[in-house]
Amino acid sequence: MDQLLHDFSPGLFFMQAIILLILIVLMRKFAWKPILDSLQTREDGIQNALDAAEKAKLEMQNLQADNQKLLQEARAEREDMLKEAREMKNKMIEDAKSEAEGQANKMIAQAQAAIEGEKKAALAELKNQVAGISLEIAEKVMRTELSNKDKQLQLVETMLAEKSLN
Amino acid sequence: MYNLIGAGLIVIGGGIGLGQIGGKAMEGIARQPEAAGKIQTAMIIIGALLEGLAFGALILGK
Amino acid sequence: MVVVKKSINFIAVLVLALFSMFSYGDEIQHKPGNKVDTAEEINDYIAHHLKDSHDFHFYTHNESGTHYSFPLPVIVWTSNGLKTFMSSEFHHDDAGKVIVEKGDVKLVKLHSKIYELESGASTINFDEHHHATNAHKVLDFSITKSVFGMLLAGILMLLGFGALARGYKKGKMIPKGFSRVLEPLVIYVRDEIAKPNIGEKKYRKFMGFLLTVFFFIWILNLLGLTPLGFNVTGQIAVTACLAIFTVVIYMFSGSKDFWAHTLWMPGVPYILRPILAVIELVGFVVIKPFSLLIRLFANITAGHFVVMSLIALAITLKVSFGPVVSTGMSLVLSLFIMVIEILVAFLQAFIFTMLSSLFIGMAVEEHDDHH
Numbered sequence: 001m002d003q004l005l006h007d008f009s010p011g012l013f014f015m016q017a018i019i020l021l022i023l024i025v026l027m028r029k030f031a032w033k034p035i036l037d038s039l040q041t042r043e044d045g046i047q048n049a050l051d052a053a054e055k056a057k058l059e060m061q062n063l064q065a066d067n068q069k070l071l072q073e074a075r076a077e078r079e080d081m082l083k084e085a086r087e088m089k090n091k092m093i094e095d096a097k098s099e100a101e102g103q104a105n106k107m108i109a110q111a112q113a114a115i116e117g118e119k120k121a122a123l124a125e126l127k128n129q130v131a132g133i134s135l136e137i138a139e140k141v142m143r144t145e146l147s148n149k150d151k152q153l154q155l156v157e158t159m160l161a162e163k164s165l166n
Numbered sequence: 167m168y169n170l171i172g173a174g175l176i177v178i179g180g181g182i183g184l185g186q187i188g189g190k191a192m193e194g195i196a197r198q199p200e201a202a203g204k205i206q207t208a209m210i211i212i213g214a215l216l217e218g219l220a221f222g223a224l225i226l227g228k
Numbered sequence: 229m230v231v232v233k234k235s236i237n238f239i240a241v242l243v244l245a246l247f248s249m250f251s252y253g254d255e256i257q258h259k260p261g262n263k264v265d266t267a268e269e270i271n272d273y274i275a276h277h278l279k280d281s282h283d284f285h286f287y288t289h290n291e292s293g294t295h296y297s298f299p300l301p302v303i304v305w306t307s308n309g310l311k312t313f314m315s316s317e318f319h320h321d322d323a324g325k326v327i328v329e330k331g332d333v334k335l336v337k338l339h340s341k342i343y344e345l346e347s348g349a350s351t352i353n354f355d356e357h358h359h360a361t362n363a364h365k366v367l368d369f370s371i372t373k374s375v376f377g378m379l380l381a382g383i384l385m386l387l388g389f390g391a392l393a394r395g396y397k398k399g400k401m402i403p404k405g406f407s408r409v410l411e412p413l414v415i416y417v418r419d420e421i422a423k424p425n426i427g428e429k430k431y432r433k434f435m436g437f438l439l440t441v442f443f444f445i446w447i448l449n450l451l452g453l454t455p456l457g458f459n460v461t462g463q464i465a466v467t468a469c470l471a472i473f474t475v476v477i478y479m480f481s482g483s484k485d486f487w488a489h490t491l492w493m494p495g496v497p498y499i500l501r502p503i504l505a506v507i508e509l510v511g512f513v514v515i516k517p518f519s520l521l522i523r524l525f526a527n528i529t530a531g532h533f534v535v536m537s538l539i540a541l542a543i544t545l546k547v548s549f550g551p552v553v554s555t556g557m558s559l560v561l562s563l564f565i566m567v568i569e570i571l572v573a574f575l576q577a578f579i580f581t582m583l584s585s586l587f588i589g590m591a592v593e594e595h596d597d598h599h
Contacts, residue, residue, distance in 0.1 A: 004464055007463075008465050008468070009463070009465045010367060010368075011305075011367050011370065012280060012368070012372065012374060012375065012463060013465035013466075013468060013469050014367075014369060015369055015371075015375045016374075016466045016470075017469050017472075017473075019378045020378075020469060023382045023385070023440055023444065024436055024437055026382075027385060027386065027389065027436065027439070028436035030386065030389075030393060031386070031392065032414075033436075034396055035389065035392055035393050035396065036414075036418070036432070036435060038393075038397075039411075039414070039415065039418075042401050045401075
């Protein structure tokens with residue numbers, strides 16, 4: 001202890017105090033303040049950038065979700081539209097088909113009716129003609145038959161026989 | 167002469183203390199390696215306090 | 229990259245260690261006048277090195293006794309006012325033989341201290357304990373080797389960190405070159421020492437002191453390991469000054485809670501409170517700074533002492549083991565201790581700053597819980 005006290009130099013102590021004080025003041029002004037400020041700024045900047053990136057990521061996610069939703073909606077809409085169109089098409093085809101069928105049936109019926117009419121008319125005419133022709137034939141036959149007396153009698157005979165059979 | 171005996175006693179005491187600190191710190195680190203940094207800092211501080219004590223005694227006795 | 233860095237570090241450490249060793253060795257072997265050979269001479273030499281000195285001594289040629297050194301200014305406050313002259317006027321005398329007369333005061337240098345002779349005395353007289361009887365010490369504000377070392381450290385710090393600060397000012401956020409090494413150190417002190425001990429909110433105010441002290445001590449410790457032969461942080465006046473700065477800072481920034489807990493501890497019987505207050509006050513004013521200053525002083529002094537003693541092995545063991553073995557032994561041992569000393573240089577700076585911030589943290593802490 002004595003040795004230490006002997007070695008203690010008040011002058012050196014004083015010089016050290018002055019130098020340290022000046023050094024602290026100078027270093028604070030010229031070094032530590034700008035360095036610490038810059039470090040703080042840089043760290044804040046990094047933090048901000050990280051936060052911003054996080055935010056951007058979140059926004060991106062939101063946007064993506066929105067897009068997805070929109071896309072889904074659009075797809076559903078398209079699906080609906082397609083479905084509607086398909087239904088309409090089917091209906092139209094159905095309608096057209098039924099209409100065409102109706103028309104066809106009507107036409108067929110008309111045609112059948114017409115054919116029936118024609119047939120009847122044709123038959124009637126045929127009957128008339130047949131009757132006419134029969135009459136002519138009968139006339140001719142009569143004429144030939146009646147020119148011969150025997151034959152006339154024979155005929156009457158057969159005819160009468162036939163009649164009696166009936 | 168007595169100074170030297172005193173110095174020897176101080177060194178023995180300090181040595182035991184430092185051994186305890188170091189040993190316990192090692193045990194702690196072995197048990198929880200993830201806390202190694204904190205344990206080391208605490209160990210150094212306690213070691214420094216002990217060192218201050220021992221040096222103080224040595225200087226006073228010189 | 230890491231390997232390269234590591235090997236560069238290792239080589240730097242090695243070179244530094246070897247360099248200092250040879251230089252110490254040289255100093256020991258070339259004591260002015262007569263060679264340093266015996267144990268007593270070596271002890272004297274080491275004791276002389278551990279003290280502050282008034283000139284910057286490099287080397288003395290053995291045969292001719294010529295000194296290679298440069299003088300430093302001596303500034304002393306004598307009974308007759310301030311006197312300044314160069315230390316070369318003492319002609320390397322350290323035994324009080326050369327008397328420098330300035331006006332009507334006679335000054336002598338004895339064991340690295342400057343004494344003023346009493347009026348009428350023409351030579352210095354000693355009692356049986358080799359204490360001067362007719363001379364007294366003067367207040368010595370000289371630019372001694374230690375002061376020179378401090379100025380050097382201060383200039384180095386201003387240059388290095390000033391460059392780092394200017395680098396930021398130019399708008400570049402990433403430092404270049406040597407500043408790249410300094411920046412992580414600043415961040416280390418801030419994040420590992422100041423913030424955890426003082427607290428996120430209040431640490432900023434003390435950063436100037438903590439950073440300055442950390443780098444000041446570290447640089448001076450490292451300067452002490454160089455061949456220049458500084459022993460600044462091994463001067464008790466220097467460490468005392470650093471410790472007193474810490475005390476003043478934490479005493480003046482103590483919060484209301486700190487004073488309440490120190491002087492009138494709540495939750496303790498009233499009779500015990502004054503006793504506790506005395507204990508706490510003594511702890512804060514005397515014991516804590518004392519342990520701070522003694523620790524730094526003793527560590528650095530012990531380090532220098534051990535390194536120089538191990539180097540001296542080359543001389544002391546020459547007779548019993550021969551020059552080769554003794555030199556090799558001292559080389560290996562002192563290299564080993566030198567590497568440890570480089571670690572200690574950092575560790576002591578770290579511990580001083582750490583404990584300072586711990587004490588400051590204790591003082592500024594505000595307790596939320598009232599127990």
